[in-house]
Amino acid sequence: MDEEGVREWFCREVLPLEGLLLRFIRRNWPVADDAVDIAHDVYERVIGAARSGIPHNPRQYLLTVARNQLINRAKRARIVSFDLVADLETVSIDVDLFETERRLHARDALRRVQAGIDKLSPRIREIVLLRKIEGLDVRETSERLGIGRDAVNHQLAMGMKALADHMLGGAGKIVRRRYAGRRSNGDEA
């Protein structure tokens, strides 16, 4: 698998599962703040492994890697009890529950972008839209808004990162609450 192929596979098959991955980590790991770091450790491994072969079932594979990662972490971290490690070893990687997830993602892609942009703070939203709708670069944006380029750079970077979190479905509390609601009343989506 060449590098371009790995990148393409990662974006197409793995990234849409980010929401699922983060929920899996949060359910099975006591420290919520670690979730982003653990997810990136999983990505790193998955990318490395993809060079020698692409797994048939990315969902199953991703969660398996995540579970192993959690077990390794639990064994390394002394503050975590042995109970957790034992629990992790019996965590079932039941993917059927999430079978519809990715299709939903594709269908809702447009709505997610919109929702993601809605959630940005007004200033950052404005800067993102100047870029995306009017095609202004950093210099032009800084002239239009009368603020320094460093400020534009900084806010654009924040906007990019926040949008990625929102769109990939891993944006902390809001997304988790919504997800819990969806599960409890069947298939709202």
Added chain:
Amino acid sequence: MSRARAARDAAAEWLIARDQDGWSADDQAALDAWLDQSDMNKAAFWRLEHSWKEADRIGALRPATPPVRQESGGSTRKWWPIALPLAASIALALGLGVPGVLPVGSPRSAPAPAVAVTKVGGHRLIGLADGSKVELNTDTRLRTLVDRGLRSVWLDQGEAFFEVAHRDGQPFVVHAGPREVTVLGTKFSVRREGGKVTVSVLEGRVRVDDVEPGGSARSTIITAGDIALSEGTATLVTTGSKERVGDVLSWRQGMLSFDQEQLSRIAAEFNRYNNKKIVIEDPEAANIRIGGTFPAFKPGAFARLLRDAYGLEIEETPDAVKITR
């Protein structure tokens, strides 16, 4: 800061820097080196690049009537109106979309647009006064006007490929019915079938605006490898395949290229170029998917290929090739 967060921050900086004018080969080499440092860097960069690119879809998202309301908790939508002045000016410039109306602001004695036409099967290359080139596909009619600061083309029907000479401060605008394509320096094609407009970009960047009177402000920027399909109030952007754009543009070589498309669609495509029409009488045959590159002006040869390869029966008359089962 954790490794993952550091990688995310760095990825955002790279992505912004790459987007600016003046990104050099050296800069690219530095980025490549950073990516090669670890798969963590790659994961962070690919992830951000992917979702940032996905966010280009916002142009297609503007609600039909932009809600104008104060921010009062709940969902905040006050960002939509940002693009409104843009749309308003476009609607004005287009004379509310009536084809052929000269833009407001040009002098009354403005020269009339030059008309260029091709018949079914025709193919024609024209040069404009500013050095830009326009290649007309089959059954196409367009009008061009290059005058002082203004460069405008009206695509009344059909399809054309544009190679636009870069001129600072002189936008090049293609009016295609309900859509307006503003060139930000590039090679691209526009195809119009009534209200349906397809824009495919081979190089550079263009902006597609919805200029339907009374409609909303929709604006989408697409870059090389992207195809924007517009119909009614919807705009769909498919991203990132130079090959597909290459397929769409194969008519420039007198060939038609398909990637596993339905025979019914392929027949419709052939019929754009030929007076001898392909008619599919068997509904099952219409759904067969076929890929490949074929000479655009030989529908008979294509049909015989179908007979030999798929066992379909064909019946050839002077003005049609019928495909029965």
